[in-house]
Amino acid sequence: MEHVQGxxxxxxxxxxxxxxxxxxxxxxMIETLAQLHSLNIQSLQLEGYGRGAGYCKRQxxxxxxxxxxxxxxxIPAMNQLSDWLMKNLPxxxxxxxxxxxxxxxxxxxxxxxESRVVAVLDWELSTIGHPLSDLAHLSVxxxxxxxxxxxxxxxxxxxxxxxxxxxxxxxIYCRCRGINSNLPNWNFxxxxxYFKIAxxxxxxxxxxxxxxxxxxxxxxxxxxxxxxxxxxxxxSKRTFSTxxxxxxxxxxxxxxxxxxxxxxxxxxxxMKQHILPAEKEVIEFYVQNENSxxxxxxxLVIDKLKEMAKAEGLWNLFLPAVSGLSQVDYALxxxxxxxxxxxxxxxxxxxxxxxNMEVLHLYGSEKQKQQxxxxxxxxxxxxxxxxxEPDVASSDATNIECSILQDGDSxxxxxxxxxxxxxxxxxxxxxxxxxxxxxxxxTRHKQHSMILVPINTPGVEVIRPLSVFGYLDHFHGGHxxxxxxxxxxxxTNLILGEGRGFEIAQGRLGPGRIHHCMRxxxxxxxxxxxxxxxxxxxxxxxxKLYSHEVVAHxxxxxxxxxxxxxxxxxxAAHSIDTLGSSxxxxxxxxxxxxxxxxxxxxxxxxxxxxxGAGVSHEYPLANMYALTRTxxxxxxxDEVHLSAVAKMELWDQARRLRAKV
Numbered sequence: 001m002e003h004v005q006g007x008x009x010x011x012x013x014x015x016x017x018x019x020x021x022x023x024x025x026x027x028x029m030i031e032t033l034a035q036l037h038s039l040n041i042q043s044l045q046l047e048g049y050g051r052g053a054g055y056c057k058r059q060x061x062x063x064x065x066x067x068x069x070x071x072x073x074x075i076p077a078m079n080q081l082s083d084w085l086m087k088n089l090p091x092x093x094x095x096x097x098x099x100x101x102x103x104x105x106x107x108x109x110x111x112x113x114e115s116r117v118v119a120v121l122d123w124e125l126s127t128i129g130h131p132l133s134d135l136a137h138l139s140v141x142x143x144x145x146x147x148x149x150x151x152x153x154x155x156x157x158x159x160x161x162x163x164x165x166x167x168x169x170x171x172i173y174c175r176c177r178g179i180n181s182n183l184p185n186w187n188f189x190x191x192x193x194y195f196k197i198a199x200x201x202x203x204x205x206x207x208x209x210x211x212x213x214x215x216x217x218x219x220x221x222x223x224x225x226x227x228x229x230x231x232x233x234x235x236s237k238r239t240f241s242t243x244x245x246x247x248x249x250x251x252x253x254x255x256x257x258x259x260x261x262x263x264x265x266x267x268x269x270x271m272k273q274h275i276l277p278a279e280k281e282v283i284e285f286y287v288q289n290e291n292s293x294x295x296x297x298x299x300l301v302i303d304k305l306k307e308m309a310k311a312e313g314l315w316n317l318f319l320p321a322v323s324g325l326s327q328v329d330y331a332l333x334x335x336x337x338x339x340x341x342x343x344x345x346x347x348x349x350x351x352x353x354x355x356n357m358e359v360l361h362l363y364g365s366e367k368q369k370q371q372x373x374x375x376x377x378x379x380x381x382x383x384x385x386x387x388x389e390p391d392v393a394s395s396d397a398t399n400i401e402c403s404i405l406q407d408g409d410s411x412x413x414x415x416x417x418x419x420x421x422x423x424x425x426x427x428x429x430x431x432x433x434x435x436x437x438x439x440x441x442x443t444r445h446k447q448h449s450m451i452l453v454p455i456n457t458p459g460v461e462v463i464r465p466l467s468v469f470g471y472l473d474h475f476h477g478g479h480x481x482x483x484x485x486x487x488x489x490x491x492t493n494l495i496l497g498e499g500r501g502f503e504i505a506q507g508r509l510g511p512g513r514i515h516h517c518m519r520x521x522x523x524x525x526x527x528x529x530x531x532x533x534x535x536x537x538x539x540x541x542x543x544k545l546y547s548h549e550v551v552a553h554x555x556x557x558x559x560x561x562x563x564x565x566x567x568x569x570x571x572a573a574h575s576i577d578t579l580g581s582s583x584x585x586x587x588x589x590x591x592x593x594x595x596x597x598x599x600x601x602x603x604x605x606x607x608x609x610x611x612g613a614g615v616s617h618e619y620p621l622a623n624m625y626a627l628t629r630t631x632x633x634x635x636x637x638d639e640v641h642l643s644a645v646a647k648m649e650l651w652d653q654a655r656r657l658r659a660k661v
Contacts, residue, residue: 004119006109010142014105014161018313019162023259023324024115029108030169031321033138034116034176037097037131045184046098050128059133059192060085067199070206072222078202081195084236090185096262101125103134114377115322132168135173136189140197142166143190143235145227162259162324170242171478172320175580180475182243187236191454194232198225217266263317267333267347270314274305275343280583282342286474287617295474296424298345305346306379316377317350321361325572327511331518335566338522341627342475348377350476352385352421354590355512356432359450363496363504368452372430382427384455385416387434387505393620395637398444402435402484404451410488411437411451413459418481419634421482423455424465425477425592430454433484434505437498448501459487469626509635510581514586515594521562523597523624528558530619531606533600538609545609568594586648589641596631597638603628 009135014022023390041047071078085658100107102125109119142165164172174181201221208218256264278301285299309315316322318330325333337343345349353376360373375381392399402415415435422428430452437449453460463481465472474477495502532555535546543550569591575584603625607614614621632638 004109005112006118007112008106008121010106010110012105013161016543018362020259020263020313020324021115022162023164024322025110025324026164026169027172027324028058028110028116028321029105030138030173031176031479032108032120032133033103034173034524035099036100036103036120037134038177039098041080041096041098044098046128049098049126051095052128055095055129055133056089056093056188056192057086057418059129059196060089063196063199067202070199070202070208072202072209075229077226077233078161078195078198079155081191081198081229081233081236084233085188085192085195088185088188088236090130090188090479092184096128096132097131098242099129099131099134101127101129101134101192107159113573114322130189132183132185132189133192135183136186136193137196137463139166139169139190140193143194143231145231148224148227162262163260164257164324167242168257168326168393173184178580179264181245181578182241186240186242190240191232191236194228194235195628198228198232201225201228202661256329256332257324257326259324260326260332263314263325263338264333265328267314267317270309270312271336271340271343275340275346278305279340279342283473295316295472296477298475300341302345305439306348309346309348310379310661314347315379316348316357318354318511319357319377320360324379327514329513331570331573334515335525336524338519339526340621344519345475348379349515351512351515353383355508355516356383356385356430358505358511359432359495359508362507363490363500366454367492372452375429380420380427381429382425382477383430383432384420384422384425384428384477384480386420386431386453388414388417388419390418390481398447399504400434400436400448402433404433404435404449404494406437406439406491407488409491411494413451413453413484413487413489416481416483418466418479420474420480420482422477422481423462423480424474428455429475429480431460432495434501437501445502446499449498450495450501450504451483451489452495453487453489456485457489459485461485469622471623471626473627507581510576510584510588513592513635514569514573514576516635517565517572517591517658520595520599520628521566523628524558524562524565524602527599527603527606527621528555528562528622530621531555531558531602531609533554533608534609553608554609558602558605561602564634565595565598567593586645586652589644589648592635593638593641596628600625600632601630 009025014025017025060082067078067082082499090165099119100123102122103120107121108117109117111118127336170183171181174183178285189454202225204218204219205225208221281301282299286295289295294355308371317325320326321588323330334344334349337347337349357373357376360369360376364373372383376383387400388394389400389402392401394400402413402417404411404413413433413435417433423431431454432450433451433453434448436447438447441447447565461483463483465478468479533548534545535551535555538545540548546555568587572587572591575587581588603621607621607625610619610621613619616622
């Protein structure tokens with residue numbers, strides 16, 4: 001037992017915080033519950049912690065006896081509910097997981113400043129049992145009778161306050177556990193939760209009658225037993241579909257959560273009021289310092305904007321566990337930030353830090369999170385990602401030769417990496433390096449691992465920056481070649497375990513590709529805006545440029561292309577939200593090809609309309625083109641993704657054919 005600094009919320013509406021933070025708190029809570037239910041009781045040696053199979057039947061029997069022993073009057077609804085529960089026990093009443101028994105908001109300790117769980121309290125009712133009993137207990141407030149106050153004296157649930165819907169919480173829970181979100185017997189578990197709470201209320205009133213309860217409000221519990229039992233009985237008769245509605249896939253792609261809508265509106269306003277007006281100042285800083293050692297630094301205005309964004313709660317929006325946003329929510333935000341090259345940094349949503357933070361959040365140990373994830377989330381340090389190598393065809397990542405070999409309680413890294421984005425940032429303190437740990441594994445995709453390497457470790461040699469069409473990309477910390485010569489780091493720096501590198505990479509790249517593509521769409525919107533403005537201003541051959549049919553067609557085709565790739569990218573984001581990254585592989589691969597290709601063409605046409613100015617520093621189009629063309633190589637070249645899409649399409653077609661047969 002130890003003292004934990006943090007916040008406890010007694011009121012489930014969590015007054016005093018923004019809707020975005022409120023949503024993030026609920027997401028953190030449900031993710032914690034999913035993690036608890038995912039623990040292996042055998043590895044924890046907890047097989048004898050409870051009686052295991054038959055948990056639901058025992059619960060109905062136990063609470064029936066307790067209620068009958070405490071009853072002061074006949075309440076038909078309680079008897080009917082008890083009978084229904086015993087007759088409708090789940091077929092899978094043999095599930096054995098570690099459960100809390102009283103998992104709810106006021107038993108959770110949250111970080112003093114962040115929306116994450118640091119401790120779970122009151123384990124007196126914990127045992128081995130059915131995990132859905134915990135989930136249902138957490139969900140009872142969605143159906144709370146309006147005729148009685150909540151036990152915490154909170155007001156009833158109001159719309160548009162940032163509390164996720166029950167279906168949204170279940171979707172997050174099921175995605176974290178890797179189970180189907182359409183839960184069987186959900187009505188049973190909700191009814192059981194109300195039966196237990198009604199039984200507890202009856203017990204409180206019974207102790208009041210005996211003079212054993214000192215609470216002044218104990219007498220009020222006599223009046224809530226019946227409405228709680230009646231609510232449980234009503235729920236027992238309902239047919240639930242706990243999965244998020246997916247009737248109209250096309251429309252669903254545009255459906256943001258309430259939190260997502262609110263945050264997007266605030267981001268647009270922040271962009272208009274603060275970021276876009278600062279664009280000229282930022283560009284001038286890099287022009288003036290092009291030949292100075294300060295070229296790798298960021299202008300002071302960026303730090304000011306970051307502090308403003310953090311104060312507004314517009315920080316770490318990319319990470320659902322922190323922001324409470326879905327991938328669809330963040331995709332539309334990423335499009336908005338893509339309209340300005342430094343906007344993602346202002347919101348701490350810049351690559352490669354976003355991907356590295358996702359890796360640490362999903363796969364890092366507690367020590368790794370504390371040492372590296374925390375300062376990255378705060379924005380006090382930056383990071384880089386080292387995967388591509390100069391001496392092998394890294395489009396086939398199994399070719400990676402950099403070695404990560406264990407030597408006692410350390411790993412020794414040797415190899416060459418390049419295109420390490422962000423390594424020139426003075427704040428860059430940590431690199432995630434992918435290399436080969438096992439040469440003997442038959443499966444090539446299980447030979448590689450990822451490891452954390454502090455940049456100041458002896459043997460890490462930053463060789464040179466690499467230019468992209470002549471651009472060094474100073475603002476984003478450049479793209480560097482780095483050599484690792486007998487670099488020794490603690491064995492605890494290995495992420496997840498040996499041979500898990502490709503598994504981690506897939507988890508990292510799915511959302512990251514969504515972010516890249518949506519930011520690219522924002523870039524395309526900016527390029528189309530420049531194209532239209534130029535076409536309205538300039539006259540050639542005695543008429544405005546837009547009056548020339550070829551230019552008019554470019555404008556029209558650009559708008560069509562933007563709408564097409566936005567739809568495809570939102571579909572991919574929706575697939576990640578509902579199926580996870582592994583279930584959205586095909587859509588992710590498709591957008592990775594389609595978006596950069598389409599946007600390259602749009603920018604190229606904008607350059608044509610602008611003429612000589614289009615390839616100069618007068619417009620940002622040349623830099624836009626350089627960055628977008630690079631995306632056709634970054635995170636895998638088009639050809640690799642096309643081959644993957646073809647393979648998955650052939651498999652899908654064959655499966656449909658077998659189904660018809």
